Amino acid sequence: MxxxxxxxxxxxxxxxxxxxxxxxxxxxxxxxxxxxxxxxxxxxxxxxxxxxELSQGQxxxxxxxxxxxxxxxxxxxxxxxxxxxxxxxxxxxxxxxxxxxxxxxxxxxxxxxxxxxxxxxxxxxxxxxxxxxxxxxxxAPTFPHRGVMMDTARHFFPVPDILRTIDAMAWNKLNRLHVHVTDSQSWPLVLPSMPEVSEKGAYHPSQTYSPADIDAIQKYGAERGVEVYFEIDMPGHIGVVSLSHPELIVAYNELPYWWWCAEPPCGAFKLNSTAVDAFLEKLFDDLLPRVAPYAAYFHTGGDELNKNDSMLDEGIRSNSSEVLQPLLQKFIDAQHARVRKAGLTPITWEEIPLEWNITMGQDTVVQSWLGGSSVKQLTGKGFKVIDSNYNYWYLDCGRGQWVNWANGGAFAMGFPFNDWCGPTKSWRLVYSHDPTANLTADEAKLVLGGEVAVWSETIDATNLDTLVWPRASAAGEVLWSGRRDPATGQNRTQMEAAPRLNEFRERMVLRGVRASPVQMTFCTQGTPEECEYAL
Amino acid sequence: MxxxxxxxxxxxxxxxxxxxxxxxxxxxxxxxxxxxxxxxxxxxxxxxxxxxELSQGQxxxxxxxxxxxxxxxxxxxxxxxxxxxxxxxxxxxxxxxxxxxxxxxxxxxxxxxxxxxxxxxxxxxxxxxxxxxxxxxxxAPTFPHRGVMMDTARHFFPVPDILRTIDAMAWNKLNRLHVHVTDSQSWPLVLPSMPEVSEKGAYHPSQTYSPADIDAIQKYGAERGVEVYFEIDMPGHIGVVSLSHPELIVAYNELPYWWWCAEPPCGAFKLNSTAVDAFLEKLFDDLLPRVAPYAAYFHTGGDELNKNDSMLDEGIRSNSSEVLQPLLQKFIDAQHARVRKAGLTPITWEEIPLEWNITMGQDTVVQSWLGGSSVKQLTGKGFKVIDSNYNYWYLDCGRGQWVNWANGGAFAMGFPFNDWCGPTKSWRLVYSHDPTANLTADEAKLVLGGEVAVWSETIDATNLDTLVWPRASAAGEVLWSGRRDPATGQNRTQMEAAPRLNEFRERMVLRGVRASPVQMTFCTQGTPEECEYAL
CATH class of the missing domain: 3.30.379.10 (Chitobiase/beta-hexosaminidase domain 2-like)
Structure with a gap:
């Protein structure tokens, strides 16, 4: 229920x-x-x-x-x-x-x-x-962009769950909700100009966001200082459009999936298709004017495009970067022009500039997720960056495989069924991350902030709160107050953060968000030293 | 709330x-x-x-x-x-x-x-x-003992949460709820004969189980075919008694904790104390007659007793096994005699026979948690065994450290703050476990079944359901139906179990238990092959 x-x-x-x-x-x-x-x-x-005392002179x-x-x-x-x-x-x-x-x-x-x-x-x-x-x-905040990314395509989240997440974000002084609103799995977004896309692409008629829903979510956020912006991930991660517009998509639900994409079902836009362009013109004409009143940004995705997909595209038949790169450049140029025309600023995932070497306007914000030297490379190229390093800030990680492993060789290969990005990012690990680590001062200036990510392969409304909170609070403190204490120049310590987080978690629970416990009550009632691993 | x-x-x-x-x-x-x-x-x-069709002749x-x-x-x-x-x-x-x-x-x-x-x-x-x-x-069930162990001492669980867990257990044909009702962290159990123990030892007056609570929990279980039995873990894991009876306990809350016990706060019964014996006589006279009407078992604990504790015991001043073993033998003999006198059968953790080489009656059931060859060793000694192999069936594992790591050497040592028993036991890993693996037929006969464990360092009522269900369901199927399909003699496969678990998870959610999703809706709506890692 x-x-x-x-x-x-x-x-x-x-x-x-x-x-x-x-x-x-x-x-x-x-x-x-x-x-x-x-x-x-x-x-x-x-x-x-x-x-x-109540009886003394207060x-x-x-x-x-x-x-x-x-x-x-x-x-x-x-x-x-x-x-x-x-x-x-x-x-x-x-x-x-x-x-x-x-x-x-x-x-x-x-x-x-x-x-x-x-x-x-x-x-x-x-x-x-x-x-x-x-x-x-x-x-005052250290970083201006302090966000949560929520994937509403792998599992659908009813509007009240999104609004409750916005509530908790505001308590944590987080100010950006990035809604990854579609993906190859489902298309919950109702488009009045093309109702067939969600009619065919949503999991169920109840699993959709009407224009009124979108407006209500954005306004609810705006009233709380939380800007809600949307992502249509493309040209990969969009297989579901095949259900209503099969002519636009290659490799939908091809198996074995790992040959064609990172997870089932596969599916990407054809990269050299006027029909795709016309579809996107219509989509953006429908959607962007509706979201622009309460958002400065629109995210055009761009992660994990698998070159093999275009081998199935009768207009391309190639997986060569040399063939695909110019097509992708044209694709990105066209979509970003539409985003700007609507008064919005484009955001892409890091693969677009780093893996595909696509040229983009310097207004473009790039979201980084692969860790390592990505943020340094991106800021070195002059891009503004949102950091979502999966080693620290992917809150879905570490709870095990969700694909099936048949008995035999697959079982032996999959055992013990860890997912790709474990271990679980505990609040201590989340809190240890500094988005500007190893950057020069000039590079650091280009880091707008970061977002924790809530990919929803095994997350829905039942476990959303317990997985996001209070771990997103730990990222929130890094983003608002900085990983380092300006007074000492030293990294902030768990010894001080743990009591703060224990307390704030209680506030969140009492305000109606099912935040997970940080430490057992013995620890919350005692000093941090009583629950310390002291050398 | x-x-x-x-x-x-x-x-x-x-x-x-x-x-x-x-x-x-x-x-x-x-x-x-x-x-x-x-x-x-x-x-x-x-x-x-x-x-x-509703219109056709049904x-x-x-x-x-x-x-x-x-x-x-x-x-x-x-x-x-x-x-x-x-x-x-x-x-x-x-x-x-x-x-x-x-x-x-x-x-x-x-x-x-x-x-x-x-x-x-x-x-x-x-x-x-x-x-x-x-x-x-x-x-018909494969194993007669199919359980969940719930730790109500590290975090307290209100009675409704326990009753809801019993509901879900009954839906899963699980038939034993093992309540680890006290530990060094807190003593929620009200003893009318010694009210000071919970008055001093509970986290808060609201965090207690009255005799009426205990009776209600057991009866609620009995009505659903779920036998609720209790554990007072001893002689370690009982430091909290120091708050009301300091004369009975050594090493309470000693630091650094790892020298004295596995986690804070430390604390163990004095092993050679007539006062401890008198306390336990009174405790058991109070408790056992109350729980015996709806339980066949009583668990006397016995895990992780740290020899160093007795160095602080002025009556012993030794950490030598040769000194401590006879004292522990006498301690176990005395407590088990009391359990039997109340018409109950004793259960202990595996360390008592395997690490301490304590002799116990063959009626005693031994709960194994350390994996490896433990079950084989125990059944080889003729003990009946409950299997809770932590590598598979510890549902709390894999979500990160809960003790604090100060900046500096501790931080470097703790990073990335994994807990001792990761990775998270996904349902696939839970489901892969066979409690009788590598046993002879005679040894296997002594395996009564198993229990999944819910140690509550970072689990309370907010996240209980999402962490227990549906992973306990996967263990439930192994325990009821067997890891192997009797028809084929082969291990059961995820390809068939995943759809069952997806469906049953939905039933649980709709019946009021916040079971986590198993797979994204794309997978639950499709065939298992559409979300398979196929070689």
Whole structure:
């Protein structure tokens, strides 16, 4: 039943205003403090005294004064990386006066979130307190692009699960939701101009995103400072289009799959087809104007294109890079021109420039996933980069093979059935990653940030929360605060991060997200040293 | 809020009757068919025809005739392994007459569960059908002990989560829930004779099992053919008793932990202490009569006793096996005598006979976890064995370290922060395990079955379901049906198991258990060959 949680939202296209965004933020902040019932007994030794006395003369919060010093730009709710100033100053005086100053309404949201996380509920009941006042916080993000990538094609995610993910992202000051909305497995995206694509390509009529869904998801994000942008992965990873438009696709569901692509079902666009071009013209004319009001970016994919596919293309019959590269160059040029025409900035996966040596405009952002020297190579070529190094930030990894291995030779070869990218990226491993490691200062400037990836071969609504949270929180801290502590210049340590993550995980659970436990209660109640591997 | 789901059940001690067990089973069966809304579109290609026509002349189920040919023994709801006949015959005739025959009421429950799994709901609404009639099923378990071990000490599990686990176990024909109810981390078990132990030792007053809770859990299990038995792990893994009875424990929370035990906090009973003996006399007098009405077994633990602990014991001051072994022999003799006196059969972990060479009665069941040749050694010594080989059946493994690694040498040593028992045991790896592999026929006869283990360092109510199910189902099939297909003598294959598991996972989710997906919907909708790694 978890896939069928009822939800309602109105499809009322309107422009968000700064005022309503801040007002809604204040409401959520108060709800976060007063409704989540966070009595933090899991953070203190049993029997110890950690709550304020209710009978002694407390000081009460008197005022909450919010000042937005700048006027939001037109791009406030669809910013390019860095276009919105997310910094804020928050002070709680000894007298109980709260001041929150920010340049933008998004900065106000970030400050309100921090404010909400200062409070606990008292075990005696309807009393709330902060042990942290007086306090003064000056805060700003290290990286402007702090994201989660969610694959809605291998498994479909109902809208409420996406909205809940946006909620948790906002609590974590993550600001980009990259929706990998189609792939060779399914096409959940309803295109009013070509309804047959999702009618044939979705797993089921219930497993689709209508224009109203897309609008609601983006607006829900924008209201929380989370920009939702979409990816149509191409020219590989698009086999499902064959179900409605077989003339556009080669190698759909060819077997054995590993000869034609990385995972079943295979399928790629024909690289030299006017029909493909016409299809994409129609697709982009339909989709891009709908997503542009709340996104600065559109991701055209480009990972893992298998050259063998074009051997089945009667118009090409070759797997030679020399033959394919110019065709791909033309393909990318055409699609990126369409993206720009719609007022959006293109993003591609790293193979397009690095493996295929495709020339692209310097506005293009490149998403890196292969680790190693990729980020250095890309920034060396002058590209802006989003880092999703699979060795650290692929949250789906390490839970085993999902393809079947018949008895006999295959079984022996597959045993013990590890997947390609294990081990599981524990929060400690996620937290150890610095997207700017081994870069020069100039190269580092081109790193916009990063995204954790949630490929969904074995993830759906039932286990989404437990796999994303709190591991994405660990990446979120790296992206907001930096892997290194500016005060010491040293890498941040698990010894300090573990207690923070233990606490924040409790907040997330109490706010309705099933984040996995970080450590056993003995550890959350004790000091980090009591659960340390000390040499 | 997930830890705080309200629940109610009456504490009305009464003897279960066969009639009420079967009647309740029938009610659950009908609910399972009619309430779970299992329209199996995830198991068929989109657009394909797979449902019966509603307008054609269907045959209707006419009768359900249940015959229990034997009378339930007094031990029916607390059987030793093999004491209850769980076999059944189920036929659905072409005319719609259903006959279910079994020797025991538990056999009836097993047959009813199978019956419920023959049905689907029609997408048109309130119509249900089976495509499998006429059918005749003769079914019986391969192993009599088919279990899940749940650790409620590292993280506490609220009663509703345990009951839900029992539900899912019954759907999977698993029949033993082993509750590892205490450990060095916490003592959730309320002892009316010594309330101080849980008052000091529980993580929080809300994190306790009252006698009413224990009774309710056991009775809930017994009604579903799931015997719930308990483990007090000792003489190691019991440090928490130090909080209420410091005089009984050595090495509580000593650091660095790895010198004194396998994980923090350390702590073991003094091995030569009359005070410890008196404590255990009182503990067992309190607990054993309460659990004996619905359990045949009591587990006295015995894993990972670290010899160094006794160096801190002022009565021993030695870590020599020659000194410690006779003391441990006396300790085990005393505790097992108490278990037997309460009418229960003792179970220990394998280290007691294999590492410490302790002599035990041949009634004792030994639980093996270390893999390798352990099961062969134990059966060679004539012990009955429960197999929980950690290389296959430890469901907590492979998700990373939970202790903290400070920057510097520890960080370098810990990176990439894998846990001790990775990789994650995917269902394919779980399913590949045969508890009787490499045994002689005589040795194999002593293998009662196995248990998957759910150690809870990083598992609590939020992620319990997703980690246990459907992987425990894969072990369940091995334990019920055997790793090998008796018809072919060959190991069962993933090619046939994957579709079964995909389907059963859907049933579990719709019945309210958040089982993780096995494969992406493309695979569940297609043939196993479409998602096969074929050579």
């Amino acid at each position: 978890y896939q069928q949680i009822p939800y309602t939202y109105g499809y009322v296209p309107h422009k968000l205003t700064s005022k309503e965004v801040v007002q809604a933020g204040v409401s959520r902040t108060l709800a976060g403090i007063f409704n989540s019932q966070f009595v933090p007994w899991k953070l203190h030794k049993p029997g110890s005294k950690w709550e304020p 000081k009460w919060l008197q005022t909450l004064q919010i000042t937005q010093s700048g006027e939001d730009k037109p791009s406030a709710f669809k910013p390019l990386a860095g276009e919105v100033d997310e910094s804020y100053n928050l002070t709680v005086s000894a007298e109980g006066d709260v001041k929150l100053d920010a340049v933008s309404s998004i900065g106000v949201l970030r400050g309100l979130e921090t404010f909400s996380q200062l409070f606990y509920q008292h075990s005696a009941g309807t009393f709330w307190y902060t042990p942290y006042a007086p306090v003064s916080i000056r805060d | 997930y830890q705080q789901i309200p629940y109610t059940y009456g504490y009305v001690p009464h003897k279960l009757t066969s009639k009420e067990v079967v009647q309740a089973g029938v009610s659950r069966t009908l609910a399972g068919i009619f309430n779970s809304q299992f329209v199996p579109w995830k198991l068929h290609k989109p657009g394909s025809k797979w449902e019966p 045959k209707w189920l006419q009768t359900l005739q249940i015959t229990q040919s034997g009378e339930d023994k007094p031990s029916a709801f607390k059987p030793l392994a093999g004491e209850v006949d769980e076999s059944y015959n189920l036929t659905v005739s072409a005319e719609g007459d259903v006959k279910l025959d079994a020797v025991s009421s538990i056999g009836v429950l097993r047959g009813l569960e199978t019956f419920s799994q023959l049905f689907y709901q029609h997408s048109a609404g309130t119509f249900w059908y089976t495509p499998y009639a006429p059918v005749s099923i003769r079914d």
